[in-house]
Amino acid sequence: MNLARVEQYFAEVLCRIEDRRPAAGGGYASGPLVNIALQEGDATWLEQGLPPNLAIVGTVNMDESTHGFSRKVLDRAFTIELSDIDLAAWEKTAPGPSSVTPWPAAAWHPRAACLGELTAGNAEERQIIEKVIESLTAINSFLARAQLQVGYRVRDEIALFVLHARQAAASFVTRAGAEVDPLDLALLMKVLPRIAGGSSAVRTVILQLLGWTHQGKEMAVEEEAHDVMDLWESAGRGSSLPGARYPRTAARLCLMWDRLLGEGFTSFWL
Incomplete structure (x- = not known):
């Protein structure tokens, strides 16, 4: 999907994502993707937008x-x-009874496209939103050093992701059955991919984020990272850091910090 620049060949789709409105049958749909003159035989494309039952998934290589x-x-x-x-998972296993519960189309419809459109929820939902905003506010204070702050769109998408995750809580588990924090996943997916480089600003950002995701407090000097890195090493350099406030985000930051120390450059991608 990224042999060419996504923001160029996918420009119309990226633009119309911002233009979604409530659809008559539920969910959100966009206006027409194409806004240019076409030949008569292609006129039907002038009516094609993003329907409410569409999810776009793509695979990429980072090399x-x-x-x-x-x-x-x-x-x-x-x-x-x-x-x-x-x-070790090489043997074909005999098919057993399916434990997958089919999702109706309505399950894919978000409650809102942004927080401003969200209907009033209960006190628990408001508490979840406030926790997301509090977390992102703290993260932005670290990202600001390298001008990597997140904006309203990321705030809305993370908050809505965490809210919707409550409806599929049984799916947020590891292979061993341990619970996975949706906010931890959202921070890993939406915040860390923004960070890349080898400057002193990026170095400080990663150090502060590592302390915050591990114990809720930023690190001031690099020596403070030694204990966290030792813990990550003793855990097998895995994708989750035991005992951390946000285990998966903290583990990836450990990997990024390790690469920065060894190579002078780091990024989210392996």
């Missing part, structure tokens, strides 16, 4: 043969990085 994502793309996407490999 020297592809293009990286711009912030415009990252702000509108949830980045799922697949790097956990089980080489």
Whole structure:
């Protein structure tokens, strides 16, 4: 999906994502994607927009043969990085009874496209939104040093993601059955992919975020990271840091910090 620049060939879609309105049958739909004169045989494309039952999923490679994502793309996407490999899982298993519960089309319809459109929820939902905003406000105070702050779009998408996750709580578990914090996943997918480089500002951002995701308090000097890195090493350099406030985000920050120390440059991507 990123052999060419996504923000160029996908420009109309990225633009219309911002233009979605409530659809008559539920969910959100956009206006027409194409706004240019077409030949008579192609006129039907002038009516084609983003329907409410459409989800766009793409796979990418992050290497020297592809293009990286711009912030415009990252702000509108949830980045799922697949790097956990089980080489022992090679035998074909006999199919058993399916434990998958089919989702009706209505389950894919968001309650709102932004927080401003969200109908009044209960006290618990308001508390969830306030926690997201409080977390992102703290994160922005760190990201500001490198001018990497998130904006209203990221705030809205993370808050809505965490709210909607409550409706599918049984799906937010590891293979071993341990619970996964939706906010932890959202921070991993929406915030960390923005960070790349080797400058002193990026170095400070990662150090502060590592302390905050581990214990809720930023680190002031690099020596403070030693204990956290030792803990991550002793846990097998995995994708989750035991005992951390946000285990998955903290573990990826450990990897990014380790790469920064060893190579002088770091990014979210492996």
